[in-house]
Amino acid sequence: DAKTTQPPSMDCAEGRAANLPCNHSTISGNEYVYWYRQIHSQGPQYIIHGLKNNETNEMASLIITEDRKSSTLILPHATLRDTAVYYCIVRVWPGGGSQGNLIFGKGTKLSVKP
Amino acid sequence: DAGITQSPRYKITETGRQVTLMCHQTWSHSYMFWYRQDLGHGLRLIYYSAAADITDKGEVPDGYVVSRSKTENFPLTLESATRSQTSVYFCASRRGGDWVIDGYTFGSGTRLTVV
Numbered sequence: 001d002a003k004t005t006q007p008p009s010m011d012c013a014e015g016r017a018a019n020l021p022c023n024h025s026t027i028s029g030n031e032y033v034y035w036y037r038q039i040h041s042q043g044p045q046y047i048i049h050g051l052k053n054n055e056t057n058e059m060a061s062l063i064i065t066e067d068r069k070s071s072t073l074i075l076p077h078a079t080l081r082d083t084a085v086y087y088c089i090v091r092v093w094p095g096g097g098s099q100g101n102l103i104f105g106k107g108t109k110l111s112v113k114p
Numbered sequence: 115d116a117g118i119t120q121s122p123r124y125k126i127t128e129t130g131r132q133v134t135l136m137c138h139q140t141w142s143h144s145y146m147f148w149y150r151q152d153l154g155h156g157l158r159l160i161y162y163s164a165a166a167d168i169t170d171k172g173e174v175p176d177g178y179v180v181s182r183s184k185t186e187n188f189p190l191t192l193e194s195a196t197r198s199q200t201s202v203y204f205c206a207s208r209r210g211g212d213w214v215i216d217g218y219t220f221g222s223g224t225r226l227t228v229v
Contacts, residue, residue, distance in 0.1 A: 034217065036217075036218075041223070042222065042223070043204050043206070043220025043221055043222055043223055044157070044204070044206075044218070044220050045220070046217035046218065046219075049217065101147070101159060101162060101172070102147075102159075102206075102218055103159065103173075104149075104156050104157040104158075105156060106156045107156065
């Protein structure tokens with residue numbers, strides 16, 4: 001079973017920030033938080049990952065709470081092309097064998113509206 | 115071109131037939147994976163491989179066979195297709211080592227229909 005909980009769907013106005021929450025209350029010290037997204041009919045795409053510090057890249061920002069039990073993915077200026085299912089995944093590192101495998105939950109379907 | 119490619123993109127087959135889905139990657143990534151995606155279930159891991167000649171089961175391996183004789187190829191075979199195997203299949207790869215940074219790269223998927 002996935003170790004994360006996400007809302008099934010969210011809406012966001014085009015040009016506004018999209019804030020996608022994720023709960024991972026049972027996260028362990030050696031588990032990272034990863035975010036992927038899947039645009040309709042395409043393969044999932046890596047967005048960002050983090051351990052305990054906030055992270056930012058050209059796609060998004062990741063805010064992880066101090067207790068690491070939840071996080072928020074922020075798309076600063078959402079566009080229609082950001083409409084997708086967003087997956088929050090916790091993943092062990094380092095980890096051999098199956099420990100490093102990505103296990104997907106059901107994600108959050110983000111709809112960006114004009 | 116470099117990347118991960120799946121073939122065919124679409125396939126219709128009959129119940130009981132054997133069908134093989136192909137996956138090829140050009141990065142020499144150590145790890146390769148097969149997922150299936152169904153409405154209401156999300157992405158589920160079928161099989162994975164840590165290197166050539168090393169494969170292991172994922173969450174839903176029953177009815178599938180994999181092999182990995184070469185690092186770049188990871189075919190998935192349905193030995194006797196059933197309607198419940200109608201799905202979209204995604205192949206993925208990742209490097210070994212510092213994979214925390216790289217993450218996974220997914221193919222474009224194969225839509226399989228079993229009639």
